[in-house]
Amino acid sequence: MLTRVDENFEARLRQVIPEDVIRHADARYLEEPRGRWAGQAGLVLAPTQTEQVAEIIRACAAEDVPVIPYGGGTGLVGGQVAEGEMAPVILSLERMTRIREVHPEENVLVAEAGVILADVQAAAAEVDRLFPLSLAAEGSARIGGNLATNAGGVNVLRYGNARDLCLGLEAVLPDGQIWHGLSRLRKDNAGYDLRNLLIGSEGTLGVITAASLKLAPVPAVKGTAMFVVPTPEAALRLLTLARAQMGEGISAFELMHRQGFDFLAEVLPDVRRPFDTSPDWCVLIELGLARGLNAEAALAELFEHGHGEGITSDAVIAQSQAQRDQFWAVREQMPEANRRIxxxxxxxxxxxxxxxxxxxxxxxxxxxxxxxxxxxxxxxxxxxxxxxxxxxxxxxxxxxxxxxxxxxxxxxxxxxxxxxxxxxxxxGVGRLKVGDLERYGDPAKLAAMRAIKAALDPKGIMNPGAVLRA
Structure with missing residues (x-):
């Protein structure tokens, strides 16, 4: 049975961690973006080193105190708050923000879990590389949370989810052991794949403290366009045509409906829309091509072929970086418009x-x-x-x-x-979709998940109530 944080536990914890690790439990640790839950906290702890994380987990395991790992707080399924749980330790990785290593010749960057995603992108750009994970909350989401939820974003089509962009992890397991798994290897079949077990586990099997991340070459030539299509089926036909023409050069292919444009006009009128009249459907296409290729010409050719087949009726091809940014602002502001409506x-x-x-x-x-x-x-x-x-x-x-x-x-x-x-x-699943996982999940998979949870976290201290019902 889990126990709440009390004065005795806090006193014993203060003997093994520095005083500055203990933070005030202000509102930001107890909220989530959609306002569906209000969390609670016995203690908020913000360590600066992996060994401090391990000391905290060991102390919690010894006394059956629940632990809620906390990244940037941007998750949308309630995985970072504990409403109704026995007042837990909230373990924030916000101070673990070092870029430990960069190996541009290997296309590898090693970052601590608290590094903000935009800062990982910036560190990659400093060595003329790309870290392609990109999502609306990249200015506040932290890479540990991105991995814990296997975040997606707009570039999955070309580069994959967060899981596909990680080579190795350092993590603290539920008994306080540190797993030193920061591999830079592309091939390693030595035993079970703990990396992929922890990625997407939403803090229920351990705490990610650092990661070896895959970088990619920066595309030499970029192209961005909005294509009007009559139906979603036409959008898929256009995607097939684009792939046949440009192969893996397509970085993103985003579908948008007229209702989204109408919402922008209603609540975010300053967002410049590319068409005078909102189309029923359109797609935002981003290309990243090798040096010597002409992205604008490729997009123009795609439009000609698509128009000839009756699957696109209009298009606007960005002529500058400012126009590309305007196109992406339309897509990226749709969630904010939704929130305001x-x-x-x-x-x-x-x-x-x-x-x-x-x-x-x-x-x-x-x-x-x-x-x-x-x-x-x-x-x-x-x-x-x-x-x-x-x-x-x-x-x-x-x-x-x-x-x-x-x-x-x-x-x-x-x-x-x-x-x-x-x-x-x-x-992710968080707390919002636990019932959905039970309703729609494969019984054999659910049984295996519960067995893994029981084996690694027999006391159930790690993010109880997230993913699997506590």
């Missing part, structure tokens, strides 16, 4: 890429059967990940539909499951 129910889902048109068409029918709502569907169509968000009609607020939220979520997730998709594409 206030969704009734938001969904981070994935389906097989070929099933995207069926999901969108059937989703409209499913939601219409529940009542009049607006749908903003957008996302990383190149990897099958859509953000499918349901909103009240004008004049209503989400507070008017609170009784319908669970019905909407269940209807959308049932459809995703029927189409052999996932109800958690890139945000």
């Amino acid at each position: 206030g969704s009734v129910s938001s969904h981070d889902i994935s389906v097989p890429i070929g099933a995207i048109p069926d999901f969108i068409a059937q989703g409209e029918q499913v939601i219409a059967a529940l009542g009049p709502f607006r749908i903003n569907c957008f996302g990383h169509v190149g990897d099958g990940n859509l953000h499918y968000n349901v909103f009240p009609m004008p004049g209503k607020t989400r507070a008017d539909h609170m009784e319908e939220r669970d019905k909407i979520k269940r209807a959308v997730h049932d459809l995703v499951h029927r189409l052999e998709g996932s109800v958690s594409a890139e945000h």
Whole structure:
């Protein structure tokens, strides 16, 4: 049975960690971006070294005190807060911010878990390399949290998820042992893959303290364009055409619906939109090509072929970095516009890429059967990940539909499951989707997950209630 932090525990902990590790439990550690949970804390601890993390975990394991690892606090599924749990230790990695090593000749960078994602990108850029993980919260999300949730973002199509960008980890296991796994190897088949076990485990199997990260060459030539397409099916045909023409040169392929543009016009009018009249559907394409190639010419040729096949009717090709930034601002501000409008129910889902048109068409029918709502569907169509968000009609607020939220979520997730998709594409399970994992997860997989959790964390101290029900 887990126990709360008390004065005796705190006194014993002070004997093994420096005084400055103990922080005030201010509101930022007890909140999450969507405001669905209010956490609690017995202690907030912010170590600066891996050995201090190990001392803290050993102390917590000895007295069955729960531990909530905390990165940048940007997670959207409640994995970083503990509502109703026995007042835990919140273990913040915010002070572990060193770039330990950079090996440009190997395309490797070693960073501590508290380094902000944008700072990892900047450190790579200093040696003329690219760290391609990119997402809306990159200015505050920390790399340890990105790995703990296997973050996705806009460049998954070309470079993969966070898991695909990590070669090795340093981590503290639930008994306080330090796993020194900061490998820079591309090939290592020596035993079980603990790296991939910890990545995506959301702090339930240990605390990531550092990572060896893969870098990539910076594309010599970039190109960005917005293409108008009549339907999601046409968008997929355009993706196929683009791949045939440019191969792996496509870095991102983002689908956006008219509703998203309308929301921007309503609540973020300063965001410049590329078309005078919002199209029903459009795609944002980003290219990264080798030196000597012409990205603008490649995009123009793609438009000509697509127009000839009736799958695109208009396009705007960026002529400068400022225009590229404007195009990306449209995509990156859509989540903020959604937040200001206030969704009734938001969904981070994935389906097989070929099933995207069926999901969108059937989703409209499913939601219409529940009542009049607006749908903003957008996302990383190149990897099958859509953000499918349901909103009240004008004049209503989400507070008017609170009784319908669970019905909407269940209807959308049932459809995703029927189409052999996932109800958690890139945000993780956290506390929000524990019930969904139980409902839709494969029984054999769930049994194996529980066995792994029991073996590595027999006392259940690591982020209890996240991913698996405590």
